[in-house]
Amino acid sequence: MSDWELEVRPRKSARYAYGVAVLCVLVFLVLGVLLRTTATGVYFRLVDQLAMIGIGMMLAGGVLLLARPRLRVSREGVRVRNAFGERHVDWDLVEGLSFPDGAAWARIELPDDEYIPVMAIQSNDREHAVSAVQSFRRLAEKYAPANNAS
Structure with missing residues (x-):
């Protein structure tokens, strides 16, 4: 893919x-x-x-x-690779991407108050992180319109 x-x-x-x-x-x-x-x-x-x-x-x-973390987004879903593992999440499970106050990195919100940390989007990257979050949210609206992509 x-x-x-x-x-x-x-x-x-x-x-x-x-x-x-x-x-x-x-x-x-x-x-x-x-x-x-x-x-x-x-x-x-x-x-x-x-x-x-x-x-x-x-x-x-x-x-x-x-240096290994990566976030990839496609029509099929989201693939998150952190330091020790990689996980694919279909759009029907993605409830949004959040960046809690004081957090070092973003996280993908899942049902039942679960989440996946996204070490690829880090607060110390500032504008790059803001741009990545905005791009992710645009794609979430495109592929998962029924979910709240905040």
Whole structure:
């Protein structure tokens, strides 16, 4: 399915995540290289150096999960991908998109007071987040006119 009418990703947090991931790799790479050359009183082997670099790579991978969120909207429904999972919601279940006061990200309202957090629309993205919410609400009115798309 490639006919997405709206695709949103976070901007600021993704940039920070990429920067922190690069920093983690560089710091642990330098630590791994210097592990054998500095006099610490302990004998480190090549495997210890590689393990140090591997730890940096794993930390960077964990940080990059924050760059993963995405919201996609099409005629069939809404697909929300957050840091650890992805979920598709048909339009007949979507009651709207809200951005509660003080919340870090938006959420899709579902029946029975349930909701799905949408980490792709974050408050720190300011105008980008406002534009994404407005675009989502226009599409919700188009595809789910019976639901309240507030």
